[in-house]
Amino acid sequence: MFERSAGGLEGRGAGLVPQREVFDVLRQIGAEDAIKVGVVARDRITLDRAGGVAHRQTMPQMQVSWNHLYHAVRMRLDDAAYRLGRAMRGATQSGEEAVLHFADGSSEVADPVLGADGIGSVVREAVTGVPSPNRYAGYVALAWPDR
Incomplete structure (x- = not known):
């Protein structure tokens, strides 16, 4: 696993809403306990500019702690x-193998490649050929306990 951060990912992020595939992978690697710790948000609420509820949709989702999942x-x-400290700058294909290119000028052959590099993903751009810059998605997510 290549991590671009020189110090690892300890203490980064807040909460995540993993999709079903993440839960499946956690079960496969024997980390099912990680999916038992979290908060279930029962509704998705859209607010209007005045702060009133414009739309409410029942959509239960488990929100998990980034740190707990990382550990x-x-x-x-x-x-x-x-x-650590292996920032990837690109990826290409050579025959049936993927070649990862790093900021320090080195490269590594890998098979398979799983890109978990988030927003601005180098892996996504290598696969789709389209840059994926950081940009506002048009919404903000907030969670609070039931009252």
């Missing part, structure tokens, strides 16, 4: 397999 996965990786 559940990280503790299953051997330290030698988790390589």
Whole structure:
């Protein structure tokens, strides 16, 4: 696993709303406990500019702690397999193998490649050929406990 951060991902982020595939992967790697800790948001509420409820949709979603999820996965990786400070700048294909290109000028052959590099994803751009810059999606997510 190549991580662009030199210090790892400890303490970053807040909450995530993982999709079903994330829960499936956590079960497969024996980290099912990570999916038992979280908050279920029962509704998705859209507010108008005045702060009133413009739309309410019942849509239960489990929100999990980034740190808890990170630890559940990280503790299953051997330290030698988790390589910090490896910022990827691009990816190409050579035959049936993927070639990852790093900021330091080095490259590595990998098969398969899973891009979990978030917004501004280098992997997504390599696959789609379209840049994926950071941009406002048009909404903000807030969560609060039932009252």
